[in-house]
Amino acid sequence: MAARVASAVRELVHRPRRLRRCAALRNLVRETHLTPHDFILPLFVSEKIEKQRALESMPGVWQFSLTEIVDEAAQAQDAGLQAILLFGIPKHKDEQASGAYANDGVVQKAVRAIKKKCPELVVITDVCLCEYMSHGHCGVTRIDGDHFHVLNDETVDLLVNTALAHAEAGADMIAPSDMMDGRVGAIRQALDAHGFTETGIISYAAKFASTFYGPFRDAAENPPQFGDRRSYQMDYANAEEALREVGLDINEGADVVMVKPALPYIDILWRVHERFGTPTAVYHVSGEYAIVKAAVEKGILEERAAVLEIMTSLKRAGADIIVTYWAREVIQWLKS
Numbered sequence: 001m002a003a004r005v006a007s008a009v010r011e012l013v014h015r016p017r018r019l020r021r022c023a024a025l026r027n028l029v030r031e032t033h034l035t036p037h038d039f040i041l042p043l044f045v046s047e048k049i050e051k052q053r054a055l056e057s058m059p060g061v062w063q064f065s066l067t068e069i070v071d072e073a074a075q076a077q078d079a080g081l082q083a084i085l086l087f088g089i090p091k092h093k094d095e096q097a098s099g100a101y102a103n104d105g106v107v108q109k110a111v112r113a114i115k116k117k118c119p120e121l122v123v124i125t126d127v128c129l130c131e132y133m134s135h136g137h138c139g140v141t142r143i144d145g146d147h148f149h150v151l152n153d154e155t156v157d158l159l160v161n162t163a164l165a166h167a168e169a170g171a172d173m174i175a176p177s178d179m180m181d182g183r184v185g186a187i188r189q190a191l192d193a194h195g196f197t198e199t200g201i202i203s204y205a206a207k208f209a210s211t212f213y214g215p216f217r218d219a220a221e222n223p224p225q226f227g228d229r230r231s232y233q234m235d236y237a238n239a240e241e242a243l244r245e246v247g248l249d250i251n252e253g254a255d256v257v258m259v260k261p262a263l264p265y266i267d268i269l270w271r272v273h274e275r276f277g278t279p280t281a282v283y284h285v286s287g288e289y290a291i292v293k294a295a296v297e298k299g300i301l302e303e304r305a306a307v308l309e310i311m312t313s314l315k316r317a318g319a320d321i322i323v324t325y326w327a328r329e330v331i332q333w334l335k336s
């Protein structure tokens with residue numbers, strides 16, 4: 001028996017380990033390469049602060065004031081990043097989310113200032129109402145006794161106004177993250193009607209109702225005051241539905257489609273990339289970030305190795321664009 005096994009091994013034609021023998025050989029056959037151009041850095045700008053505020057649940061992530069955000073964006077660009085995704089925290093919230101689409105809304109002011117200093121930097125704006133609504137939901141709500149409804153079409157009207165306000169301020173791309181039906185088409189139509197034919201849409205096409213958004217709510221100050229988001233964000237058990245959602249957004253005019261969160265949905269990312277071939281983004285979210293940070297703090301994982309492996313796996317699974325709080329660090333690591 002032993003002799004037969006040995007001869008089978010002796011006669012091996014294919015020995016995949018030949019190509020793993022040294023770093024140079026491994027480099028030659030490496031299939032997936034990260035570059036600084038793969039990444040978008042999310043940034044939080046708050047009207048409520050004068051000085052940057054560290055976020056306890058997301059070590060290494062801050063909210064910035066309106067003055068600081070310009071320098072932060074400029075530094076990101078100097079470091080080699082070419083795109084940022086802006087989230088705004090307004091001074092006042094109300095039941096109409098009026099800060100979202102006001103001419104002097106926090107994101108609008110930040111975009112104007114950033115584009116003035118960094119005209120080449122691609123500025124993408126999150127379009128949603130939750131940060132601006134006193135109740136923290138992503139849309140207009142109606143309460144009937146014990147039940148609440150998030151009203152789709154009324155919400156889309158406000159999202160359209162928000163997208164227009166961001167485009168007027170100079171945003172290069174609009175990123176609707178609300179998951180209302182039909183909002184991509186409505187935003188595309190309104191942008192075109194107002195002459196913003198060059199303003200792109202990166203849609204959160206398959207956004208799942210996920211527990212991994214937990215720490216973000218601290219960053220964006222948008223936790224719902226009642227109920228949850230499961231009537232608009234997707235059930236995490238559904239893949240076919242995710243593909244239908246992505247197909248709808250592409251038909252409505254999305255230039256880039258996004259899957260969110262990342263690692264627990266890597267199968268969705270792969271299927272979206274394979275089926276549609278449309279530029280595909282993935283959002284590695286706050287909870288995924290916090291997990292690794294906690295393990296690093298405890299000495300369980302090495303941060304650089306863990307993050308580069310995660311980012312490479314996302315690209316290998318079909319991500320053309322990765323939104324991550326590690327964007328700054330990753331491009332530094334790629335240089336060294």
Ligand SMILES: [Zn+2]
Nearest residue numbers: 128129130138
């Ligand atoms: Zn929202």
